[in-house]
Amino acid sequence: SHGGWRKQTCPRTKYRTLDGSCNNLQNPSWGKAKTTERRLEDASGRPMEAYEDGRSIPRGYPHHLPDARLVSNLISDSALGPDDQFDNIRSGEVMGFGQILAHDLIETQLPSVYNPASRYIFPKEIAVLHLVVTALEDQQLYWDVCRREQRNLVTSYIDASFLYGSSKELNKKTEAAKQLYNLLPTVHGGSGCQMFQKTDRCPIAGDERSAEAPQLSLNHLLFVRQHNRVAIRLHNVNPHWNNEKVFQETRRIIIAQLQHIVYNHYLPLIIGPSAMARYELLSTRPGFDDVYDSEVDASIVNSFGAAAWRFGHSLIMPDISELESDFKTVKLHTLENNLESPHLWQANGGRSVKGITRWLAAKPAQKIDNFLIDGLRNKLFFISQPPGFDLFSLNIQRGRDQGVPAYNDWREFCNLKRFASFYEFGEFASRLSRLYRSVDDVDLYIGALLEKGENGGVGPTFACIIGIQYHRLKVGDRFWYESSDRISGLSEEQIYAIKYSTLFSKLWCNNFEHVKIQRDIFQLPSRANPLTTCEGLPELDLDLWREEKAKK
Ligand code: HEM
Numbered sequence: 001s002h003g004g005w006r007k008q009t010c011p012r013t014k015y016r017t018l019d020g021s022c023n024n025l026q027n028p029s030w031g032k033a034k035t036t037e038r039r040l041e042d043a044s045g046r047p048m049e050a051y052e053d054g055r056s057i058p059r060g061y062p063h064h065l066p067d068a069r070l071v072s073n074l075i076s077d078s079a080l081g082p083d084d085q086f087d088n089i090r091s092g093e094v095m096g097f098g099q100i101l102a103h104d105l106i107e108t109q110l111p112s113v114y115n116p117a118s119r120y121i122f123p124k125e126i127a128v129l130h131l132v133v134t135a136l137e138d139q140q141l142y143w144d145v146c147r148r149e150q151r152n153l154v155t156s157y158i159d160a161s162f163l164y165g166s167s168k169e170l171n172k173k174t175e176a177a178k179q180l181y182n183l184l185p186t187v188h189g190g191s192g193c194q195m196f197q198k199t200d201r202c203p204i205a206g207d208e209r210s211a212e213a214p215q216l217s218l219n220h221l222l223f224v225r226q227h228n229r230v231a232i233r234l235h236n237v238n239p240h241w242n243n244e245k246v247f248q249e250t251r252r253i254i255i256a257q258l259q260h261i262v263y264n265h266y267l268p269l270i271i272g273p274s275a276m277a278r279y280e281l282l283s284t285r286p287g288f289d290d291v292y293d294s295e296v297d298a299s300i301v302n303s304f305g306a307a308a309w310r311f312g313h314s315l316i317m318p319d320i321s322e323l324e325s326d327f328k329t330v331k332l333h334t335l336e337n338n339l340e341s342p343h344l345w346q347a348n349g350g351r352s353v354k355g356i357t358r359w360l361a362a363k364p365a366q367k368i369d370n371f372l373i374d375g376l377r378n379k380l381f382f383i384s385q386p387p388g389f390d391l392f393s394l395n396i397q398r399g400r401d402q403g404v405p406a407y408n409d410w411r412e413f414c415n416l417k418r419f420a421s422f423y424e425f426g427e428f429a430s431r432l433s434r435l436y437r438s439v440d441d442v443d444l445y446i447g448a449l450l451e452k453g454e455n456g457g458v459g460p461t462f463a464c465i466i467g468i469q470y471h472r473l474k475v476g477d478r479f480w481y482e483s484s485d486r487i488s489g490l491s492e493e494q495i496y497a498i499k500y501s502t503l504f505s506k507l508w509c510n511n512f513e514h515v516k517i518q519r520d521i522f523q524l525p526s527r528a529n530p531l532t533t534c535e536g537l538p539e540l541d542l543d544l545w546r547e548e549k550a551k552k
């Protein structure tokens with residue numbers, strides 16, 4: 001009776017939908033796959049947006065900002081940095097986990113049709129490094145409030161969408177295949193990855209980017225194995241449950257473990273203790289904690305994906321190694337030669353999986369700073385798209401393409417003092433002053449990576465954007481793992497058990513059959529974080545999920 005359009009009504013389901021819809025009952029599309037990324041708003045309520053024309057043209061285009069490749073050469077070339085670029089706290093898995101987490105939260109849609117007119121060409125220092133803008137101006141679909149906005153193809157929530165898929169179709173495909181393989185399932189033949197040998201096959205996972213790099217595929221593999229492991233045990237505890245029930249209950253456990261690890265073990269190493277406290281990110285109670293606020297939109301924020309969470313590119317190590325159980329290197333591979341290929345971990349029935357995963361746990365990531373390894377700064381994807389790309393330039397370009405405001409505007413947004421002159425950048429001041437016309441022009445990605453953070457984490461500007469995003473992902477998630485909701489939540493004992501027992505090291509150890517690992521996988525083994533046996537780490541007690549069988 002009211003003009004045809006009706007607001008979608010949501011049933012109060014026990015489990016999350018696959019596409020994230022109906023997480024927020026009043027706003028069913030918040031955080032849903034294939035919806036618009038958000039803009040943070042400044043103190044006066046203006047969205048943080050800096051298109052050249054306020055609508056679509058990339059910030060600085062065509063001549064107001066320095067060429068991205070030039071900025072990359074003068075700021076990010078690792079030859080300019082210290083001899084030892086390795087972190088002395090963070091393990092390689094801080095990098096590995098950071099990327100799979102990125103893929104849980106965001107995949108910005110790129111146009112499927114390459115329109116030459118939409119390319120912003122770099123000077124030819126590395127031939128034809130070009131960037132295709134995220135959304136073409138003729139694709140009205142992506143326009144929102146008269147401004148070009150980007151679309152996130154995956155669910156914003158931390159819901160292991162990289163494992164379960166962000167749609168029913170993908171979930172069906174991966175679920176059917178999962179049980180059959182020790183390695184990641186593949187579709188026959190496969191596509192979307194390099195197959196260096198006849199026996200190589202492209203994997204399928206809940207996220208299409210799973211073969212992008214070997215350590216990413218192995219993180220996918222970890223979660224597939226963990227899901228199957230929990231599912232088998234849960235079924236043993238409740239033999240009367242059907243497959244769907246086992247699947248959904250297992251999924252809820254895996255997501256709870258993931259959320260617990262992200263907020264309590266991972267994020268503190270990225271944004272440091274003060275931002276953790278400021279944005280109330282740690283779990284502080286043993287059991288229930290009802291943090292849900294239906295007014296909070298957990299959708300991913302544009303500048304989080306286009307800039308802040310790309311801090312992780314600086315963690316990337318130049319090689320991939322395999323370690324024997326004595327923790328000495330046995331084999332060294334070059335990262336750029338193994339991108340977009342499953343070969344390394346598929347070869348010989350997966351014989352290298354153990355050695356590579358041991359390396360990720362035991363050896364350091366690179367420092368969080370402004371330097372990116374040569375392999376990705378000069379030769380990214382050079383095999384499929386010679387001569388290759390510069391990931392650092394792409395990040396700069398992407399920020400401009402998505403209308404990300406300049407660094408100084410973000411400092412103001414984050415209640416930090418604006419930089420009045422280039423001198424405040426310290427070591428890189430003179431280079432920046434040669435590149436940019438004004439200190440107000442410096443790209444967010446550049447300025448923020450030049451900041452120093454607590455304990456070697458990201459600086460205050462990225463800590464602010466990341467802190468706000470994770471705060472929203474926590475209090476804006478109706479299915480948050482600490483919820484006491486009687487329909488969708490876990491029991492208090494179950495939540496307690498998850499908090500007490502969940503260590504990413506334990507999952508890693510169990511599923512990759514290691515004998516020894518340090519207690520906190522994200523920190524290098526040390527006197528405070530010594531190697532221990534896997535059995536020495538707590539196991540989740542699935543008996544707490546035992547359900548009294550209906551009396552016959
Ligand atoms: C071998 C490791 C990695 C490679 C080769 C890689 C490569 C890429 C590439 C090619 C893009 C798209 C760039 C563009 O056109 O805009 C991208 C985007 C991104 N990367 Fe990485 N990356 C890696 C690791 C990481 C890590 C460790 C993190 C975070 C901790 C991360 C976070 C992101 C984010 C947030 C995006 C934006 C996603 C989107 O909006 O679609 N990446 N990466």
Ligand SMILES: [Ca+2]
Nearest residue numbers: 104155157161
């Ligand atoms: Ca997700």
